Amino acid sequence: MRVGVLISGRGSNMVALADAAREGRVPGAQVVLVLSDKPRAGGLERARERGIETAVVERRGRTREEHEREVAAALRAAGVELVCLAGYMRLLSPCFLGEFRGRVLNIHPSLLPAFPGLDAQRQAVEHGVKVSGCTVHFVDETLDGGPVVTQRVVPVLDSDTPETLSARILVEEHRAYTEALALVCSGRYEVVGRRVARL
Ligand code: GAR
Numbered sequence: 001m002r003v004g005v006l007i008s009g010r011g012s013n014m015v016a017l018a019d020a021a022r023e024g025r026v027p028g029a030q031v032v033l034v035l036s037d038k039p040r041a042g043g044l045e046r047a048r049e050r051g052i053e054t055a056v057v058e059r060r061g062r063t064r065e066e067h068e069r070e071v072a073a074a075l076r077a078a079g080v081e082l083v084c085l086a087g088y089m090r091l092l093s094p095c096f097l098g099e100f101r102g103r104v105l106n107i108h109p110s111l112l113p114a115f116p117g118l119d120a121q122r123q124a125v126e127h128g129v130k131v132s133g134c135t136v137h138f139v140d141e142t143l144d145g146g147p148v149v150t151q152r153v154v155p156v157l158d159s160d161t162p163e164t165l166s167a168r169i170l171v172e173e174h175r176a177y178t179e180a181l182a183l184v185c186s187g188r189y190e191v192v193g194r195r196v197a198r199l
Contacts, residue, residue: 108137
């Protein structure tokens with residue numbers, strides 16, 4: 001499975017996926033392209049260090065449609081079969097999703113459907129929940145709303161700030177995304193309505 005990872009920032013989830021694939025912990029997966037909408041994303045350098053092809057398609061100076069068309073073209077040119085969003089801070093339109101339907105995964109730092117959107121860890125701390133975590137899900141047209149592949153739970157401590165909670169969740173994100181990628185690459189699942197069932 002040729003995997004393309006879209007990032008906007010430091011790319012720690014991308015590194016987790018790329019290293020897991022290279023070390024054979026995700027049989028059949030290879031990260032072939034890391035694409036960022038931000039030229040300064042730290043993850044680009046981390047991808048280059050690993051010998052992975054990188055690309056930048058900035059949103060600035062393009063319409064949303066032009067931007068997505070270019071992103072899709074870069075993924076196509078690299079022969080990408082599965083797209084993993086890893087801290088990619090843009091919403092994808094139905095036009096993009098039409099081409100990659102059922103082949104786009106995202107990771108979100110909360111137990112969805114709780115706390116979708118931006119600043120999920122801050123939302124969790126401010127709401128006062130006692131557990132939070134992360135969710136890997138298939139992407140559809142809704143905001144953080146597609147079928148859930150896997151979730152991992154962490155405690156929220158009374159002393160937590162958004163930063164300390166984010167750090168605890170991030171450790172689990174790397175595990176969850178690797179596990180979800182392995183499941184999707186194995187093909188041993190089916191999506192029935194909103195439910196992703198293991199076969
Ligand atoms: C991660 O915590 C990811 O879950 C979050 O951005 C961070 C990216 O970190 N994504 C979202 O909030 C998407 N709504 P990374 O660049 O180190 O992987």
